[in-house]
Amino acid sequence: MTPKADTRVRDAAGASPRERAERGRAARAKAPRSSHGEYAPVRRRPDPIDVIEAQSASRVPELVPIRYGRMSESPFRFYRGAAAIMAGDLAGTPASGLRAQLCGDAHLMNFRLLASPERQLLFDLNDFDETLPGPWEWDVKRLATSLVIAGRENGYTDEERAHVVAATVRTYREQMRRFAGMRNLDVWYAKADADLLQALASGRLHKRGRKRMSRALAKARTRDSLQAFGKLTHEVDGRPRIVSSPPLITPVSELLLPDGMHNALRERLDELIDRYRRTLRSDLRRLLDQYTVVDMARKVVGVGSVGTRCWIILLMGRDGRDPLFLQAKEADTSVLAAHAGASAYPMQGERVVAGQRLMQAAGDMMLGWIRLDGIDGRERDFYVRQLRDWKGIAEPSLMVPRGMRAFGELCGATLARAHARSGDRIAIAAYLGGGDVFDRALTTFAEAYADQNEHDHAALLAAVKSGRVSAEDA
Template sequence: MSSIRLSLLALALTATACAQAPAVAAGARKDWVVQHIRDHNHPYAASARGELDTKLATMAGGPFAFYRGTAHLFFEDMNTLPASNYASAQTGYTWIGGDAHLGNFDASRDSGGKAVFKVADFDEGYLGQYLWDLRRLAASLVLAGRDNGVSDAKIGTAIDTLVGNYVDKMADFKGNSGESSFRLSKDNTSGAVADIIAKADGKTRDKLLSKYTEVSGGARKFQALDTLVAVSAATRSGLISAMAGYVSSIAESKRYPASYYTVKDVRQKLGSGVGSLGRARYYVLIEGGSAQNSDDAILEFKQEAVSAVAVAAPGRLPASAYDSHQGLRVARTAKAQVSNADVLIGHASIGGTPFYVREKSPFQEDFDPAKLDSAGKLDTAAGYLGQALASAHALADQDYDSSVVSYSIDKQVSDVVTSKSGLKTEIRGFAFDYADQVELDWQAFVEAYNAGTALY
């Protein structure tokens, strides 16, 4: 019996003694799941009921969708489940993304113009065990693989590939600065990953602008779309006022002339993401490099909150590292984990609410887990996922900011993984057992959702 099965059994036996501890059976854990989901969503109930309704309906669609919307449940469990055999105090200070799953990778052109495959979501960025990202990603392979009809045996092989490539790439980085030049591009990938890199590289700014905007009377503005809605005069004014703070959050060496950031139009963006539904998201159309309409840019302002990882590692990322501003925390994670990061990454506050700001990239292609519909496709992609995750962790250590992480994470991880096969076995066992728990939690959620239980 694997370590997580033993731990879940222990939790089940002690559930009556500790009401906060999740139990193994859906019935025993249902109240816990429902309460935590409601508590997580309730802060947005007054301002975003429609978005929360969309979120709950999406989560009801299947275990993987549910998993995407409940990173907070995952870290509640990481707070109670036993540690790995391949962890140390030092590896517990890895700058992790916190929500590693198949849907949180993409391909896009970096600031140097090269199309690359990489991690792509930083909302939960925080300091924690590298294994938490690896565990969460591996469990997502099980859930998405089952959705795609891949057998558990073949999914297990893909998890071994994921872990093996992660460990090997960390070993490659140990003792050198290889992570600073490492890229997953069309030159060193194949399969679904190579496909989305090619798609990202083939995109144009004109195509993105045509999707969301139109030119009328010589001026570009947002189209009237169901997913782009007009904002109040007060919200528009707040966004325009926040631009000065946003621009000042960008390093002076990476700022464009002030005219670049001139606001042309503003809309609220609806229906994006899963876990972040309910938080405010705005698209801001700005002038770009010239007065011509062809080089306008779209900024995305995304409301941020405390990282879910903090439940399992409270205070581990000092507030001083992000000036107690959750938008800055996310922006710093994005810049730490990606080489040649978007030069428009920054943060802002609107009415005291923190926002992460980035460009809505014209050259981005999201990674679609549904494309991994065979054992071969899943296994090939898993190798690149492991390498991309290793790259993110290795970049975000002393080489990025020694005041946050004061040593080499690639060295610490490589040293603590004394048996690659042992770590593969451990992560594989965790992934299947935790995916089974997610499926039970999803069933409990759907039962509550269909019964009309208040979930926000």
């Protein structure tokens, strides 16, 4: 059943471009652009450890210490797992009242190389676990702060970090103004492909940076189901099986479950595939029907998602060289929901899929969702996608300031395009204006929130040291 449209991200029906622009400029009275530089923790700010512990309560207990171990490693690793903490803090910051579909976790590591269904290599947002309509400023602030935190870890000076953030936000602002003048269809056709990335590298990066870009583009094209098949499987009695590497990858047969529950779990996962196929287009259902499930395993995923239930599922097609790896990842309520409003979608997996389709220029054609009863009797929502599909990820620790600035500009342009597809791009562009007031404000905010993040990371280290929480390396 199709949910009612969420009017919180729609333009005012029938409003002219001039009226929409006036609405954006009028929003400056509510939230002056300079006010976005402000950040101070609220008087009764929740304990950050309580926030992440509340999230952990619904996760797989034996995996939670791995989450804390990863978040303990550095302030940047902590930040990647602290979207819920920042969502609460952002709710107390100024907002223009203009909304868009948000990524919800728009830090720099969630921008990466991806494949389109037409087999073009694109640069786009990737992680949509927290996607929800909300104030567009929240995504920009999370991106800006991630650049400061990464820059601090790389030893950049205050001036170098300020240049990186200002360039990123300026690009977001300028691209939003460009999208404001474009036809609706042209906004939806916009994308950043490999040719554009190469052009950017040739004009903005030194020789070493250009070589690194070329290697990243070439490597991304090798990261597909066939590559995953070679890395993640081995042959057992003549049949492919997912390799065991606990706790990161644990085949179903090796999970510590009561007697008889392994078969029950396998049946649930078989049911997941059957129900998931119903959310695909008819032609893609036909494609999926040509594959057979041969093995499944639980997989530990990225920092923020460690402990959520995630399954990798190996399917085989015409022969032993025709694998398809799917990932079924648990989808819980967005961390933004308590502050930006509940989703219009009844299933959290559908929320993720709908947000991803709305924000990405071209998404995974195998993207779908499902709700399923688990062996513990609880209903859980999942979204399903290909495990690997030409994915390439940034390595911020290897970036010099010039390289991070170029990467930040690319992220800023990509985020503007994603917001322009759902939000009132004309109003947002008018709010931002042609000057650098918002850019300068965000450089101040990002430094202040990076300080807050360091304090929260220190609180986690203290909690681990005191035994309040357990942390493990994995």
